[in-house]
Amino acid sequence: MKRRLFQLIWGLCLALLFLLAGTDLLIKEEKKPVYQVSVLLESASTNGWTQFQQGMDLAARQYNLDVSYVTLFDEQQPEEQITLLQREVDNGAKGVVLTTQNEALLSRLVSYAQSDIQLVSFGNQVSSPRLKASIQPNWSTVGRSLSASVISQQGTQKQIDFVYTRTNQVSTELIAKRLEEIFTGAGMSFQRLRLNQVDEAQTLMQGLAQEENHVVITAELSLLEACGQYASAAVPVYGLGWSDKVWQLLEAGSITGVVVTDSFAGGFQTGEWLYQLLSGKTLEEKKSDLPFVMVTKDTMYQDQAAQVLFPIT
């Protein structure tokens, strides 16, 4: 009787092993799951965001992400972002990339989102356990690099004018603060000039051209393009960001130097993070500094800068 029972159990074990190993009944052939993610883009028109998308797309190919890009109609409208975030979640997005530069808005979005949605921010950060990871430039390093370039090219006798239009941009505030420290530390005059709108850049540049001895720096891309457009040889313009217009103005010498972040790498990194979060892996790091290069007309085609400015996709 015992022998018969043993034979029966042994036979059942073999059959179970066969079902496990030889069929898909118990162990399914591991297929890469598709993770649905959404990116709330502040703008789709600039090169930086295009490169971000290219990086994200590469991550999507590598990690089987189904990425949905949502472009805001009005990036300054918090309600629109919240509505879009909810819509994407309702449509099945399990992870969302937030790209707003507005710190208050980012906080609202993070607190609004459901707890089971994996949130990653690009270019900004807030302190919240619901925000799983964030990548942004190290503004201190960016400021140091930019100021070093300005000082080496323009000397320390110039007046630094930091121009901005938005007051709620965390990047603007951080870079301004750092630049102020460095330039004033170097004995230079530093002032913040707030414009009500970008169009005022023309007036500003024309006015500064009369005074000479000014260097204009801006952290806003649209303002950089505007300042570059109306810049003269007497007023060098520096800034942050990259677009075709900035490229042209840089080549033309209207813009003297720009700091360009490696948005492609940033896009890939956020995609990789989302994949790790959605597949249940632990992130090795929750914050990352976005790489950047300081570009001038002379260095823009050199390897290091060219690889950031003109990504091979």
Added chain:
Amino acid sequence: MKQLYLRWWRSLYARITLRQLIWVSFTLTSLLGVGLFGLTFYGRYSSQLQETIIEENKNLMEQVANTCSSYVHRMMKVSDSLYYTAIRRVDANQAMLNASFQLLYDTNKDEIESIALFSIQGDLLASAPAATLRDGFEARQQLWFRAALAQRENLLFSPLQVSNAFASQGGSYTWVVPMSRVVQVQTETGQQAGILLIQLRHSALEDIFSNVLLGEDAYVYLIDRNGNLLYHPLQQLLSSGEIQENNQKAASYRDGNWVEEFQGQKRDVLVKSIGYTGWKIVGVIPQNDISLTTVKSVLFALFLGLFFLTALAALYGLISRRVTEPLLHLEAEVKELEEGKWDTEVAVEGFAEVRHLGSALNHLVQYIRRLMEDIVKEHEAKRRSEILVLQNQINPHFLYNTLDIIVWMIENEKKTEAVRVVTALARFFRISLSKGKNIIRVCDEVEHVRSYLTIQEMRYKNKFQYRFDVAEETMELGVPKLVLQPLVENAIYHAMEFMDGDGEIVVRGHVAKQTLVLAVEDNGCGMTPEMTEALLAGNIQSKKGSGVGVKNVQERLQLLFGKAYGLFIQSEPDEGTIVEIRLPAMPYEELAKREGER
């Protein structure tokens, strides 16, 4: 400890049956065999799979190398064509050059970003598509320009770069591989050196390499002779430092297969060079990509191993049963033989050795049976010998008594009686001898007793009378000789001792229910039952006779015919005694034959 282990092992070995021993040892051996075979097969199959994949990938790399080589040669031909059909022409002029450049550019614009001819001073002489140099562009500062000047005889391929010679149009940019050479340009003032630049589109290389699939995680990249990347599927991530590639090391590899460990991952690397350019195509195949280590593969290998082991165990069970069952039967039959069942037939079955054993045991049993029969026969012979000895014990008694009578007669000068006694004695001995036979006819036995009584009557004259009442039908029956005489002798000596002429001895004989009954009756003093038993046991001593005669008769009869036969005594004190001899009523011939006398 060792002793304990040895003891345990011996105890186990003693308890284990042959069938279990065969099954366990075979199964364990098979387990070892299946394990070794499985591991060897698994390793061999894995390595074969790896070799096959590498071989297939090598062929694929060969094809890619041919395509790439063909592309490079086509581009070199474009360069040669431009040089020899346009640039070196004696009558070359700006318009003609531009036209030739444009024609070749239009033909190859999917692969060529631009064609340009520079003077040795860095001035643009001709270009296609028509464009102006980028503001501030200094041709002589470019790597491709300086490299061409450094190696004037060669066509040179420079590292990948963004096309930057001409002013950007519409914000687009192109990554190119500059191909440059020193050329002799015909100008109005004569011949002068110049640099011909053909910018090969990176996208053309992408077209060649991007669709090459070596495996799930395998990929191909292209490097120049210095290890600079010309194409990589994740080139931008490499540029931004997100990932690393072992391209500098790969530049030192010769063509063939290599195994390298990079960032903790072992991988097979296939290298194939492109002629003239010094470019190398590098195929990377992570080793875990082509291994059989998935859970399902391992489980399936385990299943196969266990399945074969189970099949073998079942087979060994059958074999051990086939081997041991005949032995078990044999053991049971031997047990029966041990219990004395000598008629047990040992089955001859199973394998040759067991059949031989069964057959040998059968022979042994038969031999033992024969031996036992011989022992019985020997015992029988011994029994007969004892009978003869018993008979021989009778004769001295009788002779002594008779001679005693004859001596008495001769002393008393009774010659006639003496003659009569001697005659009777002669007849008595003739029958006693009977030519050595033990079985005689009843008539002879009666005659023998008659002679004896004649002799005893002479001695004990007037003390008793005797008569015979023996049925005629008994006369030809067989009887052991000398069975009546001891009874008659006993009656004379014990029953007639105190009789005074009125003693009578009657010898009777008849057949009742296949039994021959011979009886000696006397009317003497009779016996108590105790005396009767003592008589049969030979324990009665008297002055005349040894007292062993009756006992001898009883023993002889029971030895010959069994306990159912023998002497039966009826006696009452003062009444007389009847001693009956009962034995099977068998004709003389039959009994003599049975006793082996004929």
